[in-house]
Amino acid sequence: MLDWKLLHSEYLYKDDWLTARKDRCLTPAGKIVDPYYVLEYPNWVNGVAIAEDGKVIMVRQYRHGYGQTILEIPGGAMDPTDASPETAMRRELLEETGYAFEQLTPLGDICPNPASSNNLTYMFLATGGKKVQEQQLDQNEEIEIVHITLEELVQLMQTNQIRQSLHVTCIYYALEKIRSKK
Incomplete structure (x- = not known):
């Protein structure tokens, strides 16, 4: 068994978007x-969103940590009121794109950074998207919707044009799911 034992934990900072704590741990070797610093985040969701016409719905937005505007798939943090990751994904898709989707296929969950973060990202393939409303963006969001073909998405992946690593992972899982259905 390689699990560490938590001896003490102290919160250093708590905010809506960032909680940092300092732990004291004991390893199996004594x-x-x-x-040991841990960042606590809410769980996240993201998804490859495909509209009824077969186009992939991407979002372009400025990412301040990276300092650039980048192309991504829709997603975001789970709210405490979200009943499930699927509920959170449907909410994020509707807010960011204005589209509702017939089907959400779970693609699994991954650890964004298990060395220092405590959360999961739940990944989805959303299909059958229909535009049902305008975007309902958060106060600090400015998102441009971009429609591309699956072939263009593959080309973006092959040329390292998608910068967000959690989104790259989801896209690979979604492309594999799509390939396996053919």
Whole structure:
């Protein structure tokens, strides 16, 4: 067994978007690890969204941490009121794109950074999208909708044009799911 034992935990900072804590841990070999910093985040969702016409719905937005505007798939943080990851994904798709989807296929979940973060990202393939409303963006969001073909998405992946690593992972899972259905 390689699991560490948590001996003590102290919160250093708590906010809506970032919580940082300092842990004191004991390894199976008897070594004390102090401090070990952990960032707590809500779980996230993201999804490859395909409209009724077969086009992939992408979002382009500025990402301040990276300092550039980039092309991504829709997604975001789960709210405490979201009953499930699927509920959160449907909400994010509607808010960011204005589209509702006939089917959401779960593609699994991944750890964004298990060395220092405590959350999961749930991935989906959303199909049968219909435009049902205008975007309902958060105060700090400015999102441009971009429609591309699956072939263009593959080309973007092959040329390293998608920069968000969690989105790259979801896209690969979605493309594999699409290939396996053919």
